[in-house]
Amino acid sequence: MIAEFEWIRLPLKPLCLRKFGESPKNNRIFNNKDTTYEEVITKATAAAHEWLREQSTIPKPKVTVPTPSHHGPTSYTSINSDAAWRSDMHLAGLGWTIKEGNLTSSFLSHCYFVNSPLVAEGLALREALTCCIAKGIRAMHCNSDSLQIIRAINEEAPMPEIYGIVSDILNLVFAFDFITFVWIQRSNDKAVDILAKQALLNAPFVSPPMNPGG
Numbered sequence: 001m002i003a004e005f006e007w008i009r010l011p012l013k014p015l016c017l018r019k020f021g022e023s024p025k026n027n028r029i030f031n032n033k034d035t036t037y038e039e040v041i042t043k044a045t046a047a048a049h050e051w052l053r054e055q056s057t058i059p060k061p062k063v064t065v066p067t068p069s070h071h072g073p074t075s076y077t078s079i080n081s082d083a084a085w086r087s088d089m090h091l092a093g094l095g096w097t098i099k100e101g102n103l104t105s106s107f108l109s110h111c112y113f114v115n116s117p118l119v120a121e122g123l124a125l126r127e128a129l130t131c132c133i134a135k136g137i138r139a140m141h142c143n144s145d146s147l148q149i150i151r152a153i154n155e156e157a158p159m160p161e162i163y164g165i166v167s168d169i170l171n172l173v174f175a176f177d178f179i180t181f182v183w184i185q186r187s188n189d190k191a192v193d194i195l196a197k198q199a200l201l202n203a204p205f206v207s208p209p210m211n212p213g214g
Contacts, residue, residue, distance in 0.1 A: 083120035095195025
């Protein structure tokens with residue numbers, strides 16, 4: 001008769017110790033009984049199933065991961081971000097606005113060693129979020145004219161070029177109670193476009209520049 005084996009992944013040491021005395025040789029020596037290897041395998045498999053059933057009854061600690069609320073708040077802050085980029089200098093100008101009620105604040109920064117306009121767009125949004133966290137803002141809508149950035153964030157599937165930046169943004173999300181990321185047309189983003197270009201022009205006269213990895 002050919003024995004059929006069922007493979008189960010579980011710690012081997014407890015089962016080996018439990019079944020050590022039930023090998024044919026040891027059974028014959030210690031218990032004066034003849035046992036076939038098929039019988040030992042059958043008993044070991046049954047013991048494995050029993051062990052798994054026992055594990056399922058052990059209560060496991062409940063882990064709760066904080067997630068932003070999907071219910072819209074009664075009031076929220078709106079941010080717009082944009083970037084300008086110089087390929088010859090690998091320099092990015094970053095601009096963003098924060099609108100709280102009737103008050104709109106404007107911000108700009110710059111960053112060297114930026115490899116593409118897409119990376120620059122991601123840096124602008126990341127800086128805007130960091131700024132909002134520093135101001136204690138907890139509910140917000142984020143607007144950007146970069147469809148690739150918005151899609152990468154909402155789908156949590158960034159391309160390698162912006163993987164690190166999008167990962168940073170997704171981590172920053174947990175600092176908010178409510179947050180959305182929305183794509184808008186460039187024509188609706190003119191104010192921050194001007195800020196980003198101004199940041200690019202100001203870069204030689206402003207120090208120190210932002211660190212793209214920090």
